[in-house]
Amino acid sequence: MGIYDFTVKTSKGEEKSLSDYKGKVLLIVNTASKCGFTPQFKELQDLYMKYKDKGLEILGFPCNQFAEQDPGTNEEVQQFCRLNYGVTFQIFEKGDVRDETAQPLFKYLVSQKGFEGFDANHPITEKLVAALKENFPHFLEGDDIKWNFTKFLIDREGNVVARFEPTTVPSAIAADIEKLL
Amino acid sequence: MVKVYSITQCPWCDKVKKYLKSKNVAFEEHNIEENEADREACYKLTGDLVVPITTVNDKDYVLSFDKEKLDAMLGL
Numbered sequence: 001m002g003i004y005d006f007t008v009k010t011s012k013g014e015e016k017s018l019s020d021y022k023g024k025v026l027l028i029v030n031t032a033s034k035c036g037f038t039p040q041f042k043e044l045q046d047l048y049m050k051y052k053d054k055g056l057e058i059l060g061f062p063c064n065q066f067a068e069q070d071p072g073t074n075e076e077v078q079q080f081c082r083l084n085y086g087v088t089f090q091i092f093e094k095g096d097v098r099d100e101t102a103q104p105l106f107k108y109l110v111s112q113k114g115f116e117g118f119d120a121n122h123p124i125t126e127k128l129v130a131a132l133k134e135n136f137p138h139f140l141e142g143d144d145i146k147w148n149f150t151k152f153l154i155d156r157e158g159n160v161v162a163r164f165e166p167t168t169v170p171s172a173i174a175a176d177i178e179k180l181l
Numbered sequence: 182m183v184k185v186y187s188i189t190q191c192p193w194c195d196k197v198k199k200y201l202k203s204k205n206v207a208f209e210e211h212n213i214e215e216n217e218a219d220r221e222a223c224y225k226l227t228g229d230l231v232v233p234i235t236t237v238n239d240k241d242y243v244l245s246f247d248k249e250k251l252d253a254m255l256g257l
Binding site: 042045049080081082083 | 188190191192193194213214220224229230231232233244245
């Protein structure tokens, strides 16, 4: 079983085989809603604009298992929405990414790259861990997705080469992407 | 002509449009979700793809539903 054996649904409900992305470098991300406080969308968009012509595709999977928030920012209020689906980088149908109900693709991804801890230097790490302990203590156990904006990097041959936690911002993985392009 | 960049299902875009209407400000709506040229123009103007964006001259713009800034830019 490899990454290209999975079929997912687009935001319009159409089936899409990941084999359509053979030969591309992929960044697969579980995303939050478009009107939440979600600064990582901007950086993902920037990465996509920068590398799409060199063969990068970003695949976003919206999920509401994490209260539709960027980590640790519950108190933030914002009054705008972000264009985040269908047209710039590909956004798929909303679905679960962790626990028993997780989409098969995400069960596969976490089996290939398990959880190795958050980036201790990121300013929200402490808040995120505290919020998880309080609200979703079992999220901290095992290899399942911990929060919005967990990122999996796939090389041109379909190997899952890296996993970045929500505490690694997209701009910080540009060098890893460049190596694969 | 005043332009409002928007997307579908964006409560803040609706507020801006309602507000402009209430002040009798004529504007064009540009949905960046549906139109690629509008999307490129919005990205070029703001370096991002967040909405609502209101602009009077394709140079100065106001992000979000911010009455004070809108009033200042539009001379209301």
